[in-house]
Amino acid sequence: MKSKPADIQLRRLDDYRWEVPQTGKMRTRGLIYATRDMLPDIRSDQSIQQVANVATLPGIEGASMAMPDIHWGYGFPIGGVAAFNLTEGVISPGGVGYDINCGVRLLRSNLSRPEAEPILEDLVNALFRNIPSGLGSRRKDLKLTTPMLRQVLRLGAAWAVKNGFGTADDLLHIEAGGQIPGADADLVSDKALDRGHDQLGTLGSGNHFVEVGYVQEIFDEAIAHAFGLFPQQITVIIHTGSRGLGHQVCDDYIKIMMKAAAKYNIELADRQLCCAPITSPEGEQYLAAMAAAANFAFANRQLITHWVRESFEQVWPAGPRALGLELIYDVAHNMAKIETHTINQVTQKVCVHRKGATRAFAPHHPEVPEAYREVGQPVLIPGDMGRYSYVLVGTPQAMVETFGSTCHGAGRLLSRHQALKAAKGRSILQELAAKGIVVRGASRGTIAEEIPEAYKDVDNVVEVVEGAGISRKVAKLHPLGVIKG
């Protein structure tokens, strides 16, 4: 936690790549995607050491990687990507994070900015009314029984669609179809279930949000067209995860993995790296419980999508068809998945941990939805609430280099305490309103903690992943209305 300059020497590979040379107990090298200008900030915490620590884990394939939005995390750095083979490799809850399947989804619409602006305030108010947000947010209208909750954990977004929240077409535009296979609700503790009963369909607090925006700039017309994006078009971003249920699954399995690491004689550079062989009972159990929590998160974003659509219909009486609020894509940025990749010309299955990193598959990959098969997987990179967010697309280079992964966001610049101090005496809501951005939040404190200047400029992060060729810019979205936790 304490800021201590890392003394690890980095070797410059090119303008966007820095190597952490393999030393000591590292089994492979580290690879950090960043510009030279970003390094002082990256060095200000222990994240480079964390990249090196991950490289000591058994069965790691390729480099221990970090995306340009790297910062200090628990065990694994945020922005970390690490793949492990299935013979001696490990799975670690610390490589996924507490908010299992925290992720982002993007909806498009038929509305243009001039049409939406007059109803914007009403729309944001409707969203705020219809989607519970903030600390301890729960749904009074949807408290799940245990058998229902267990179905959610098994079926994910498909449960929501089956129960009238969304369309079958939505499921075609979600990573893994919104349902991670192998989920086992029996491996999710009663405590985790207790936390999930009335949190499905809620946003939570922190950096989670629903944002109405418009397409400000298009960088690649053909791909934007394939994603159904056009200039000035109204879009909606939803950013949330598996709520308390996921946090509890992580906490439960960290304790199990601490024992497992000792049992399987895995030497840990940091306790929060605790892990078990992927094929061990503990490893398989975590993967099945993580899949269950991930499915809860997919269902959560699906339900919120339903209430987003309802909110639009409440203020825009033309009906759902005229609105055209269709799902472009939903992608996770805290997840471990068994995927097939080609490493040194050998095609093999690996367990890819992405913690604060987004899957970014190339054109023609079988897991890219058919509608985008020719252009590649949409990647959604939210920025702060005052500036912009990005739509990127996966590239062949990402498949070769990063197990089909890229960055996930801007990353914080100020601590929450510093942000509160910076916001003191100011009306953040008025400042944003002056820029044409309507914001509603459950707490004034959270809005102050999330002021735009608390975040790094997401432009810099996106410049690195595009420069390195691991994704490409498609469109830039500008916020108009935001609801925050």
Added chain:
Amino acid sequence: MLIVNNSDPHKSKSGYRLIAHSADLGFRLYGESLADIFVNAAHALYGVMTDRRKIRGLECREVVVEAPDVGDLLVEWLNQLLYLFDATGFLGRDIEVQEITSQRLQARLRGEPLDEERHQLNTGIKAATYHNLEFKETADGWQAKIILDI
């Protein structure tokens, strides 16, 4: 690092400070006794979530947690309080440690469930973590450091 004094640890030898870092939050805890550390940790936790002065002592909760050592017991304790909050909305005002060893804690909490009309909502906490966890006996009593995921 930024420090907020909620009580002066040098005077009372018991209290907590917030440790702030770009994306995270932690507590540095001081106590004359082992029990003080756990009481102060609970107050620090609720203080981050809401304005503690507004919590009324309407209901009681009994909490028992166990762990292999005293540091892990602190993690377990805070995570149990977060569980109680998520599952029932409970916010604690008075914390009484009834029995404590380095591996087991039994406590009684008096407080009330979250009432959005009355309670100010601040930062949500995902979990207490084992990262850089510190727990030590000093000349003045006990000190601990714990980092939270928010």
